[in-house]
Amino acid sequence: xxxxxxxxxxxxxxxxxxxxxxTVSRVINNQGNVTEATRKRVQDTIARxxxxxxxxxxxxxxxxxTTIGIVIPSANYVYISNFLNGITEIAKEKGYNxxxxxxxxxxxxxxxxxxxxxxxxxxxxxxxxDELEEEDLSQLSNYAVPCIVVNNRIETEKIGCITFGYxxxxxxxxxxxxxHEPDKMPIFLHVHNCGxxxxxxxxxxxxxxxxxxxxxxxxxxxxSYTRSYQDFLEFFEEEKGGKFFIAYRxxxxxxxINAATDSGLxxxxxxxxxxxxxxxxxxxxxxxxTSMNIDMGEIGKRxxxxxxxxxxxxxNNKRYKFESTYTKRDSTKE
Amino acid sequence: xxxxxxxxxxxxxxxxxxxxxxTVSRVINNQGNVTEATRKRVQDTIARxxxxxxxxxxxxxxxxxTTIGIVIPSANYVYISNFLNGITEIAKEKGYNxxxxxxxxxxxxxxxxxxxxxxxxxxxxxxxxDELEEEDLSQLSNYAVPCIVVNNRIETEKIGCITFGYxxxxxxxxxxxxxHEPDKMPIFLHVHNCGxxxxxxxxxxxxxxxxxxxxxxxxxxxxSYTRSYQDFLEFFEEEKGGKFFIAYRxxxxxxxINAATDSGLxxxxxxxxxxxxxxxxxxxxxxxxTSMNIDMGEIGKRxxxxxxxxxxxxxNNKRYKFESTYTKRDSTKE
DNA sequence: TTGTAAGCGTTATCAG
DNA sequence: CTGATAACGCTTACAA
Numbered sequence: 001x002x003x004x005x006x007x008x009x010x011x012x013x014x015x016x017x018x019x020x021x022x023t024v025s026r027v028i029n030n031q032g033n034v035t036e037a038t039r040k041r042v043q044d045t046i047a048r049x050x051x052x053x054x055x056x057x058x059x060x061x062x063x064x065x066t067t068i069g070i071v072i073p074s075a076n077y078v079y080i081s082n083f084l085n086g087i088t089e090i091a092k093e094k095g096y097n098x099x100x101x102x103x104x105x106x107x108x109x110x111x112x113x114x115x116x117x118x119x120x121x122x123x124x125x126x127x128x129x130d131e132l133e134e135e136d137l138s139q140l141s142n143y144a145v146p147c148i149v150v151n152n153r154i155e156t157e158k159i160g161c162i163t164f165g166y167x168x169x170x171x172x173x174x175x176x177x178x179x180h181e182p183d184k185m186p187i188f189l190h191v192h193n194c195g196x197x198x199x200x201x202x203x204x205x206x207x208x209x210x211x212x213x214x215x216x217x218x219x220x221x222x223x224s225y226t227r228s229y230q231d232f233l234e235f236f237e238e239e240k241g242g243k244f245f246i247a248y249r250x251x252x253x254x255x256x257i258n259a260a261t262d263s264g265l266x267x268x269x270x271x272x273x274x275x276x277x278x279x280x281x282x283x284x285x286x287x288x289x290t291s292m293n294i295d296m297g298e299i300g301k302r303x304x305x306x307x308x309x310x311x312x313x314x315x316n317n318k319r320y321k322f323e324s325t326y327t328k329r330d331s332t333k334e
Numbered sequence: 335x336x337x338x339x340x341x342x343x344x345x346x347x348x349x350x351x352x353x354x355x356x357t358v359s360r361v362i363n364n365q366g367n368v369t370e371a372t373r374k375r376v377q378d379t380i381a382r383x384x385x386x387x388x389x390x391x392x393x394x395x396x397x398x399x400t401t402i403g404i405v406i407p408s409a410n411y412v413y414i415s416n417f418l419n420g421i422t423e424i425a426k427e428k429g430y431n432x433x434x435x436x437x438x439x440x441x442x443x444x445x446x447x448x449x450x451x452x453x454x455x456x457x458x459x460x461x462x463x464d465e466l467e468e469e470d471l472s473q474l475s476n477y478a479v480p481c482i483v484v485n486n487r488i489e490t491e492k493i494g495c496i497t498f499g500y501x502x503x504x505x506x507x508x509x510x511x512x513x514h515e516p517d518k519m520p521i522f523l524h525v526h527n528c529g530x531x532x533x534x535x536x537x538x539x540x541x542x543x544x545x546x547x548x549x550x551x552x553x554x555x556x557x558s559y560t561r562s563y564q565d566f567l568e569f570f571e572e573e574k575g576g577k578f579f580i581a582y583r584x585x586x587x588x589x590x591i592n593a594a595t596d597s598g599l600x601x602x603x604x605x606x607x608x609x610x611x612x613x614x615x616x617x618x619x620x621x622x623x624t625s626m627n628i629d630m631g632e633i634g635k636r637x638x639x640x641x642x643x644x645x646x647x648x649x650n651n652k653r654y655k656f657e658s659t660y661t662k663r664d665s666t667k668e
Numbered sequence: 669t670t671g672t673a674a675g676c677g678t679t680a681t682c683a684g
Numbered sequence: 685c686t687g688a689t690a691a692c693g694c695t696t697a698c699a700a
Contacts, residue, residue, distance in 0.1 A: 007478070009692090009694085010694060019671085020672075021671085021672095022671060022695085023670060023671080024694095025694065026670090028694095034669070034670085035669065038669085052452050052453050053453060053694075054455055054694070056390060056394045056455045056694090057394055057692070057694040057695090058695075059676090060394055060677065060678090060694075060695095061693075062695065062696095063677095067433075070434070074419050081414050084434070084436070088438075092438075097433060097435075098434040098436075099401075099434070100404070100432040101431075102418070102422040104426075115386070116431065119386050119387060119388070119389045120431060225618055226617075251614065251618060280559060281615055284559055284585060284589075284592070285615075285618065286595075286620060344677060344678065354686065354687045355678080355679090355688090356689095357685085357686060359680085360685095360686090362678095363679085366685095367685055387678075388677050388678070391676070391679085393678090393692090394676090394677080394678070394694090395677075395678040395691080395692055670699100670700080671698100672697105672698085673697095673698090674697085675694100675695085676694085679690105679691085679692085680689100680691085681689085682688085682689085682690100683687090683689105684687080
């Protein structure tokens with residue numbers, strides 16, 4: 001293949017193979033109506049010249065970018081990687097490209113990111129970001145960008161959603177725990193600004209405790225292992241066992257477990273801990289962490305399928321509820 | 335703002351505000367040569383109509399997409415998230431969009447992904463994928479796509495690279511360990527198909543042992559916690575203590591640690607373990623895991639800076655060597 | 669089966 | 685300071 005200073009265009013291919021643009025276009029798009037002979041001739045020059053169609057020009061001409069925008073927060077969640085992999089898998093299968101839009105924990109930023117999504121002319125968007133509300137997302141609809149929102153219940157003409165089924169299962173878990181371990185004080189670890197899921201589960205927690213007329217506590221903690229670990233070391237200096245912690249994610253649960261252990265308490269005898277969003281580390285850490293789990297890879301896949309259907313008007317159910325699962329491990333007794 | 339069935343174009347804005355396309359274009363690009371009065375008038379109609387310039391058309395007209403392509407493997411590495419965040423930070427700062435290209439562990443796939451990168455007309459690419467070799471990457475150069483390769487030493491006109499400084503430090507670590515713990519058999523855990531870094535460190539390991547005329551072993555293991563854990567449980571049934579393991583990543587190191595502990599051995603007294611790529615879980619897991627570390631967030635940032643310089647011909651050093659660090663924790667004695 | 673020509677939504681180069 | 689008009693690279697009726 002020859003080296004090229006500038007990209008070779010369809011026009012040069014046409015000239016080099018002695019046909020018109022239209023014919024070349026037909027060849028690269030595998031449309032019929034081209035003699036086998038000319039097809040071959042064109043394909044040869046394409047190979048020889050190393051011609052690659054410009055996705056940009058194609059997108060402009062067809063007004064389809066075959067690109068999906070993905071909006072995710074910059075937070076360092078392990079499961080983002082799973083989510084992206086799920087999306088990628090289907091995107092490849094269906095021939096879509098992916099544009100990444102990362103928001104940085106401020107509503108303002110999140111909105112400016114949406115502007116970019118619109119500018120970028122994507123054929124659809126998958127939004128997994130708690131900062132964005134229905135009002136913001138409706139922007140996308142104004143520009144005819146179909147959208148699947150993850151972890152937020154919004155259903156409109158152009159918006160579908162995947163919600164997480166957490167509350168029901170969580171209530172069962174807490175209820176059962178309160179019954180089996182009535183002497184353990186249930187403590188919900190509140191992390192500031194950790195999103196919708198945490199808020200919902202917190203409310204759920206409170207409701208169950210209230211219903212069962214059970215005393216409970218909410219403790220603020222930092223979303224970093226090191227800080228939380230320190231905090232809980234202090235905590236366990238004063239407080240002793242008889243507690244049941246519900247932590248947002250594995251690393252926080254681990255902070256409690258390690259701090260408790262280092263304070264001479266036993267897990268799960270004295271303190272029990274569970275994590276709301278388990279990762280593979282839940283089973284690696286010792287004692288292994290009882291956790292709820294949600295398969296972000298599957299969610300990514302589902303989001304893509306839904307988006308494609310939505311874009312083609314074939315999406316019947318605008319909402320898909322993804323149930324979480326529960327895995328009891330060694331950090332709780334029952 | 336009015337709702338619109340189709341996107342409003344620059345043409346409509348021009349008509350609505352009684353000026354020509356050119357003037358509107360000047361306004362949205364903040365070029366001078368526009369009366370304050372007309373500027374305001376145009377901006378008002380833009381707001382009223384909810385006009386957003388089409389990135390596609392702009393890209394085509396200027397032949398600059400202001401988009402950077404990122405090529406990463408689909409493997410579930412925790413640090414990918416850090417890497418992306420680093421890249422994102424600078425991309426935002428400099429006004430670039432990001433396109434994501436995920437390869438799935440096959441050279442063939444990796445190549446077809448590169449095709450897509452070319453088609454997509456990105457202004458540059460950051461490639462972090464072990465499947466791709468210089469030969470493949472040179473493709474990009476043929477299409478004038480500047481490129482920064484991570485973890486692969488390639489320097490050409492249009493390709494710069496970030497390499498990881500691992501070997502030197504690792505040799506020091508091993509050397510020192512062999513001296514302080516001469517009775518421990520050093521064992522390198524080989525994982526199939528885990529990339530260049532692992533291969534290089536493995537060679538490094540062998541060389542040091544040879545130089546010091548020290549017996550060593552290489553053991554194959556699976557890149558999954560569960561499998562490895564099982565394998566090492568069996569392993570420790572026959573073998574006893576007196577070993578020093580070098581694992582690729584935290585989860586594998588944890589598999590060894592947990593298996594050893596569950597077999598009645600003590601870490602680090604009987605068996606010592608270190609991990610080549612530490613994550614935050616290295617300090618969470620108990621005993622905490624001695625590890626080498628590399629700051630993928632910083633690497634992401636640096637890659638972006640280098641890429642931007644490379645694209646503008648201002649990159650002086652085509653290669654940047656990122657030194658790894660070493661953190662001794664509780665899974666090793668010295 | 670193939671070619672012509674009019675878009676797609678911008679930018680950019682000229683004149684005015 | 686403003687407005688025509690020709691690109692940018694491709695698709696797609698419509699003709700031939």
